[in-house]
Amino acid sequence: MIDSLIVKNFRCFESLELRDFARVNIIVGENASGKTALLESLFFGAGGSPDMALRLRGWRGVEPLVQLARSNDLYSTLWQELFFNHDTRRRISAEIRGSAGNNYKVEVFYGGPESSRLPLNGGLVSKEPPLLRLITFKGRDAAGKPFEVTPDITPAGLGPLATGEGAPVLFFSSTIRPPATETAQRFSNLRKEFKHQLLVDAVVNEFPIIKALDIEIESGTSYIFADIGGSRKERLGMVSGGLDKLVNILIGIQTTPQGTILIDEIENGIHHTKLEGLWSLFRQFADTNDTQIFASTHSWECLKAAQSVIKQHVADFSLIRAKSEDKRPSIQQFDGKQLLGALKQGGEIR
């Protein structure tokens, strides 16, 4: 479990320090208030690395394939959105503290070593390539080992991108589904340890249309297939996008024990009649696997659907509200009791 998050100069947060998280933390707030940035802060704080920075760009809608050239402009474009106000003179710091395996700290800054003059394309370049102003990721990984990496553009590409061992965190973006093969692999891992039945039973119970879940290969790729009682199994994503998302997250929770699951816009693709069951399953799975959840939502229906689950497990929940006043983001935190009280009286809490 993550107990605290300390962030400086990352995304829209100049300085942010949060603590007292619960098992299930619901994040609300208007558009552009910093909800997703908060999830990204947790993600980055749990394993900030050049690779992770590039993945965050992808989740924010930037094309993943970057045409690399040895130019300071292109190089700095890769990282500048990480910095508060895009001010790359600042030093980013992101840190999580928590139970064993959930401690990580990274600082990101310019001002480390300059790159060497490596010729690109075997000397096809007529003039010498410029010196790059390089960024450095320095910190202490989840195993307590110090790391320092300075990605450079070399003939082999951009690297190094990895730091040390990150805390166990999965991020479910609102727009991008995890690769089907990755989910199938995780499901397969559960099957190998005979841990999949809990998931299958939960899904079958909540969605009676599903009779069973299995892994099948299609065009050489592994997918989760569902038996829906017809003459052939269907790829889960073909049965229902919402159901596919739900299964993805449940598998994520089960395969990330003592870790953290970050979910952006949890309600997307889920019918309102299923939302209460979703909260119940997520809390139950998180509790069973000692996993922590941070989930953002815009939906009042989704929050209201959580009420009965919160009532039964009030200590397991908290509310985090992102606000933006005069373009300055701020975060408010409320415990499960306050969240429940506000929900019970029909209060607007988003």
Next chain:
Amino acid sequence: MAPQYAFSEERFILCEGDDDKYFLQALIKQRGLPSFQIRHTGECNEKGTGGTGGFLHALNGIQAISGFDQVKGILLVTDNDRIPSSFKSMQRIFRRLSLPKPNNPTDVLTICGKPGALLLIPHHNTPGDLETLCWPAIVEKWPNANVCVPQFLQCTGADKWTKPASINKAKLRSAIVGNHEKDPYNTLGLLFKKGVLSTAHNCFDDVAQFLSDFDRMLGILAFA
């Protein structure tokens, strides 16, 4: 399913029921008093539990409702049915909410982290309720109420009821029923809301003064 409530004003009144709410809204409007957002306890839970007990539901979790951080002062308005038991029941609510308990009805309070106050109606030294407070205005509006209503209550035996609050309510309802042909079912609060009853009577002066002094009393003069 739409959310029902968010805070939009800097001053907030939490009262016991519709009648209090409509009366206070009319008083504030007609006398040009500082604006308050007003909600009654029955609106603060799905079961519609109003009255004093409803304060518990209404204050529990209030901090998490949007806009609460902009609230600068909270006023709790309740009937002073019996002295001192009405005040003591409010003390119990504070204790159950783990809030600093008021020692006197006139104390400046801290309610969910905000400065606050208690307004006992008709007055912290006078037992009664909104009906008690309004009776002089009712008599001014319908002078026959002073004669006919006591006779009616005597005839039915209601004047011997053990609960003073019930006698007060019976008295006031009888006056409305017998004098408001247009809709005898109208409640006290609705008559204020519709302007049938005015808040100009001097029986309301103390309450108006209290609301007028609210900022100064709580030391929150520096409203933006």
